[in-house]
Amino acid sequence: MRKDVFELKVNLLASASVVGKKESAGPLGPLFDLRDEDDRFGKKTWESAESEMQRIAFNTLLAKSEKKENEIDALFAGDLQNQCVGSAYGLMDFNIPYFGLYGACSTCAEGILLASMAIASGCRYACSVTSSHNCVAERQYRSPLEYGAQRAPTAQWTVTGAGAFLLGKEERGAARISRGCAGRVIEMGVRDLANMGAAMAPAALDTLLRFFSATGERPEVYDCIVTGDLGFEGGAILQDLARAEGIPLGKRYTDCGQLIYDRETQDVHAGGSGCGCSAVVLSAYLLPKLSSGKWRRILFLSTGAMMSPDSIKQGRAIPAIAHLIELEAIPE
Amino acid sequence: MRKDVFELKVNLLASASVVGKKESAGPLGPLFDLRDEDDRFGKKTWESAESEMQRIAFNTLLAKSEKKENEIDALFAGDLQNQCVGSAYGLMDFNIPYFGLYGACSTCAEGILLASMAIASGCRYACSVTSSHNCVAERQYRSPLEYGAQRAPTAQWTVTGAGAFLLGKEERGAARISRGCAGRVIEMGVRDLANMGAAMAPAALDTLLRFFSATGERPEVYDCIVTGDLGFEGGAILQDLARAEGIPLGKRYTDCGQLIYDRETQDVHAGGSGCGCSAVVLSAYLLPKLSSGKWRRILFLSTGAMMSPDSIKQGRAIPAIAHLIELEAIPE
Numbered sequence: 001m002r003k004d005v006f007e008l009k010v011n012l013l014a015s016a017s018v019v020g021k022k023e024s025a026g027p028l029g030p031l032f033d034l035r036d037e038d039d040r041f042g043k044k045t046w047e048s049a050e051s052e053m054q055r056i057a058f059n060t061l062l063a064k065s066e067k068k069e070n071e072i073d074a075l076f077a078g079d080l081q082n083q084c085v086g087s088a089y090g091l092m093d094f095n096i097p098y099f100g101l102y103g104a105c106s107t108c109a110e111g112i113l114l115a116s117m118a119i120a121s122g123c124r125y126a127c128s129v130t131s132s133h134n135c136v137a138e139r140q141y142r143s144p145l146e147y148g149a150q151r152a153p154t155a156q157w158t159v160t161g162a163g164a165f166l167l168g169k170e171e172r173g174a175a176r177i178s179r180g181c182a183g184r185v186i187e188m189g190v191r192d193l194a195n196m197g198a199a200m201a202p203a204a205l206d207t208l209l210r211f212f213s214a215t216g217e218r219p220e221v222y223d224c225i226v227t228g229d230l231g232f233e234g235g236a237i238l239q240d241l242a243r244a245e246g247i248p249l250g251k252r253y254t255d256c257g258q259l260i261y262d263r264e265t266q267d268v269h270a271g272g273s274g275c276g277c278s279a280v281v282l283s284a285y286l287l288p289k290l291s292s293g294k295w296r297r298i299l300f301l302s303t304g305a306m307m308s309p310d311s312i313k314q315g316r317a318i319p320a321i322a323h324l325i326e327l328e329a330i331p332e
Numbered sequence: 333m334r335k336d337v338f339e340l341k342v343n344l345l346a347s348a349s350v351v352g353k354k355e356s357a358g359p360l361g362p363l364f365d366l367r368d369e370d371d372r373f374g375k376k377t378w379e380s381a382e383s384e385m386q387r388i389a390f391n392t393l394l395a396k397s398e399k400k401e402n403e404i405d406a407l408f409a410g411d412l413q414n415q416c417v418g419s420a421y422g423l424m425d426f427n428i429p430y431f432g433l434y435g436a437c438s439t440c441a442e443g444i445l446l447a448s449m450a451i452a453s454g455c456r457y458a459c460s461v462t463s464s465h466n467c468v469a470e471r472q473y474r475s476p477l478e479y480g481a482q483r484a485p486t487a488q489w490t491v492t493g494a495g496a497f498l499l500g501k502e503e504r505g506a507a508r509i510s511r512g513c514a515g516r517v518i519e520m521g522v523r524d525l526a527n528m529g530a531a532m533a534p535a536a537l538d539t540l541l542r543f544f545s546a547t548g549e550r551p552e553v554y555d556c557i558v559t560g561d562l563g564f565e566g567g568a569i570l571q572d573l574a575r576a577e578g579i580p581l582g583k584r585y586t587d588c589g590q591l592i593y594d595r596e597t598q599d600v601h602a603g604g605s606g607c608g609c610s611a612v613v614l615s616a617y618l619l620p621k622l623s624s625g626k627w628r629r630i631l632f633l634s635t636g637a638m639m640s641p642d643s644i645k646q647g648r649a650i651p652a653i654a655h656l657i658e659l660e661a662i663p664e
Contacts, residue, residue: 003454006454072334081642088517088638114446308417310413316417
């Protein structure tokens with residue numbers, strides 16, 4: 001029988017977050033390490049701006065953790081751009097062995113899971129870096145900003161942000177990664193590109209159910225259960241689905257896409273999304289709750305919708321995935 | 333200091349290969365497990381045909397190895413389609429924890445390296461599946477087939493093929509994966525989309541040099557040193573570069589893109605390429621040389637060019653990467 005849960009004995013030693021203008025103006029704005037006020041990060045194209053954001057996030061991580069480039073054994077990275085060029089160009093200046101990932105918006109947790117496995121295989125330090133950029137995603141997946149298309153109420157707002165994480169065996173840092181559960185590709189027939197929360201919620205449920213079933217844990221033992229970017233629509237669907245399965249998530253449930261913007265004033269419809277969303281919220285908001293001792297134990301799931309614009313045009317539904325990591329406060 | 337080489341104690345237990353028409357007609361044609369005579373695999377779109385090819389390759393792997401779906405702990409997969417949908421749709425029918433990868437044509441070795449790490453982290457069995465489809469790649473990266481664009485002499489022919497590999501700890505199977513060396517992203521200024529061999533050769537050299545330097549090995553101890561898809565152009569460049577570095581590769585060097593087609597009669601210009609190229613050649617041609625005892629030890633590098641059509645239009649050069657695995661015959 002399959003082993004659904006990985007026992008990981010790895011620590012999240014440090015992290016860094018870089019965001020754009022809208023994210024700076026949101027409720028978590030003051031918590032991010034670095035902000036750019038025009039989302040361009042000094043570059044001429046949005047695509048280069050996203051790469052620059054990854055480069056800055058990783059550099060900030062090295063600075064915060066006082067690590068040198070040549071101490072990092074492996075770098076896991078991904079983004080939403082075709083052929084994941086955001087990461088390839090963003091991190092190519094660092095001479096570090098590189099594993100490119102594509103997990104759509106689930107890439108943050110995917111990278112952290114795989115970096116944990118790299119440490120189990122003998123790496124001393126491994127990093128995960130992920131990003132998304134609103135203007136890049138809009139023109140690649142939907143239409144150029146200049147077109148001014150109206151957005152559906154269930155549509156989410158792709159976060160402009162990059163998060164970077166350093167993992168190692170040392171018994172210190174922001175949090176311990178105690179267990180992990182990799183997602184399966186789940187496709188439930190949702191074809192609406194403007195409602196990715198609905199497509200992703202069943203994938204989050206599948207991973208949660210497998211994790212609870214394999215470990216015997218219940219939602220009550222966690223201070224927080226947080227998904228990556230189901231947003232308001234998908235988050236509500238997940239809560240309904242979980243209740244029907246007899247594991248109500250209750251008030252301890254939240255979603256990074258719900259936390260990052262002010263729904264009343266920022267006009268983001270169903271909340272934030274993108275590889276950068278769960279990455280910057282994990283780094284700037286969730287990890288400090290664990291390292292400060294406010295929380296003891298949380299479940300963090302990054303959720304991804306794995307379609308392409310072409311696959312939707314060809315009539316395929318949206319396959320989704322959710323990777324989970326269990327994070328614990330490191331005892332003093 | 334960085335640990336450049338992973339010591340892996342994992343065996344490649346079984347593999348499967350599925351190819352299209354042109355590959356069937358090439359010199360390795362009779363060696364592949366399955367062939368389709370019109371490259372459509374019963375599907376209406378080339379994109380769905382590629383997914384179907386992955387599905388068939390993985391099913392064939394399960395059948396050949398007498399494994400059930402629920403015995404596989406983790407599946408690593410990737411392809412060249414935007415958002416890697418070839419893999420997501422191809423493998424979503426299997427309820428197996430899934431890690432999506434993007435390494436361009438280096439994904440075969442990347443997946444095998446990461447599957448090895450998954451085994452080190454406690455998985456019993458892990459698989460890697462990769463594919464490419466000529467007609468999908470032509471219209472996504474270049475122009476639709478109907479356009480009939482003339483090809484440059486240095487251009488390569490994307491292989492229609494999918495390869496699947498089963499890894500585990502059992503001391504049997506096709507070959508032992510003894511060591512691995514992950515590639516770094518190398519960009520040397522090559523901007524010519526019709527000469528990806530030239531862009532990738534320096535990445536292959538970088539990985540080889542780091543592997544030889546970390547292990548103290550020399551090319552002479554290997555029966556074969558084989559790259560994924562440098563083709564004739566990139567392969568010749570790699571041999572020149574290696575000679576200049578004092579590690580001439582000599583006649584033991586070859587390339588999967590050189591092996592898969594007959595250059596004289598098949599009109600493929602600089603040889604084969606694509607995620608499927610190194611995967612099907614490894615499965616059908618290289619592994620049997622090791623399992624039959626004809627070869628004792630080889631180095632296998634998958635090489636990838638990580639640009640996107642948009643990044644080239646925006647004036648960026650082609651970043652490349654090469655992941656290496658050392659394969660040994662399993663003693664009887």
